[in-house]
Amino acid sequence: MVATKGRFVDRCVVVLGGNAGIGLAAARLFAAEGAKVAITGRNADTIAAAAEEIEGLGIQADMGVVAQTQAAFAEVKEHLGGIDVLFVNAGVGGFAPVADVTEDFWDGIHNVNLRGAFFAIQHALPLMRDGGSIVITGSIGSVAAVPGNVAYAAAKAGLVGASKSLAQELASRNVTVNCVAPGFIRTAMTDVLPDAQKEALNGRIPMGRMGEGEDIGAAVAYLASKEAGYVTGQTLHVNGGMAMFA
Numbered sequence: 001m002v003a004t005k006g007r008f009v010d011r012c013v014v015v016l017g018g019n020a021g022i023g024l025a026a027a028r029l030f031a032a033e034g035a036k037v038a039i040t041g042r043n044a045d046t047i048a049a050a051a052e053e054i055e056g057l058g059i060q061a062d063m064g065v066v067a068q069t070q071a072a073f074a075e076v077k078e079h080l081g082g083i084d085v086l087f088v089n090a091g092v093g094g095f096a097p098v099a100d101v102t103e104d105f106w107d108g109i110h111n112v113n114l115r116g117a118f119f120a121i122q123h124a125l126p127l128m129r130d131g132g133s134i135v136i137t138g139s140i141g142s143v144a145a146v147p148g149n150v151a152y153a154a155a156k157a158g159l160v161g162a163s164k165s166l167a168q169e170l171a172s173r174n175v176t177v178n179c180v181a182p183g184f185i186r187t188a189m190t191d192v193l194p195d196a197q198k199e200a201l202n203g204r205i206p207m208g209r210m211g212e213g214e215d216i217g218a219a220v221a222y223l224a225s226k227e228a229g230y231v232t233g234q235t236l237h238v239n240g241g242m243a244m245f246a
Contacts, residue, residue: 005033005034006032006033006034006035007033007034007221007225007226007227008030008033008034008035008084008085008221008224008225009033009034009035010034010036011034011035011036011084011085012035012036012038012080012081012082012083012084012085013027013030013035013036013037013038013083013084013085013086013087013224014037014038014039014040014073014076014080014083014085014086014087014124015027015030015037015038015039015040015087015089016039016040016063016086016087016088016089016090016117016120017040017041017063017089017090017091017137018037018038018039018040018041018050018087018089019039019040019041019043019046019047019049019050019058020041020046020050020187020188021185021187021188021189021213022089022137022182022185022187022213022216022217023039023041023087023089023090024039024050024213025212025213025214025216025217026087026089026213026216026217026220026221027039027050027054027056028053028054028217029214029217029218029220029221030054030085030221030224031054031055031056033221035084035085036056036057036080037054037056037057038056038057038058038059038075038076038079038080039051039054039056039057039058039059040058040059040060040061040063040072040090041058041059041060041061041090042060042061042062043060044060047059047060057075057076057079057080059072059075059076062112063090063112063116063117063120064092064108064111064112064115064116065116066116066119069116069119069120069123070123073120073123073124073127076124076127077127081127082127082128082129083124083127083128083129083132084128084129084131084132084133085132085133085134085135085224086120086121086124086128086132086133086134086135087135087137087220087224088117088120088121088134088135088136088137089137090112090116090117090120091112091113091117091137092108092109092112092113093109093152093189094108094109094151094152095147095148095149095152096148096150096151097147097148098150101150101151105151106151109151109152109155110151110154110155110158113152113155113156113159114155114158114159114162117136117159117162118162121134121166125170128170128173128175130173130174130175131174131175131229132175132176133175133176133177133178133223133224133225133228134163134166134170134175134176134177134178135178135179135180135220135223135224136159136162136163136177136178136179136180137159137179137180137181137182137216138156138159138160138163138179138180138181138182138235139152139153139156139181139182140181140182140183140184140237140239140242140243141153141156142156142157142159142160142181143157143181143237143243144242144243144245156181159179160179160181160235163177163178163179163233163235164177164233167232167233168233171232174229176223176228176229176231176232177232177233178223178228178231178232178233178234178235178236179234179235179236180216180219180220180223180235180236180238181235181236181237181238181239181243182211182215182216182238182239183205183210183211183237183238183239183240183242183243184201184202184205184210184211184239184242185210185211185212185213185215185216186210186211186212186213187213190210198210204242204245205239205240205241205242206240206241206242206244207240207241208240209240210240211238211239211240215238216238219236219238222236223236
């Protein structure tokens, strides 16, 4: 059932990487608040299930492949016409000590998290309506030391820098660009960590626990809302207080 009340009624929202975890949590919130939502993801089955749940448009696409990104936004144009909110959340993770980082490992993380994010935004911009919002998923790893996180941290730090440049460039169109920087959130990316490492991480978080996808979804919705219409070029940290010690 389509919501008739909420901050995003009749607004068109695209969530890249919206088939699971943080992206799906945000897509659920946008749909619940009246948005017309399109989500992308690489897995056909999870995309179909998520799109059915939120009653939105599901597009199978790998954001690490520019041709697929371009095709995805052509489909968005066909079905939604334009974009009011773009949530750039598609990403891949991976931990490795510096000595074990290969070219393929480095390129695989940067191809989706940084290169893919940039070209997704580039292809979305012709569809962005004036007064729209772009929110990009950053990471606590861009400001806080996490062992074995060098490739991922570099990509996410690059996104934070890129977001500021984009914010400056798009301000004349009244389009805001911000990052939300999650700490350690319970997702498939963190589920693979050994229990001992999870306990150690929780010990570094003042609130003593990992966050949930809904915690990040709420922050994304704020940055995409009209209430944040005068907020741009910023990074909102949502990490249970962990960034205080970065």
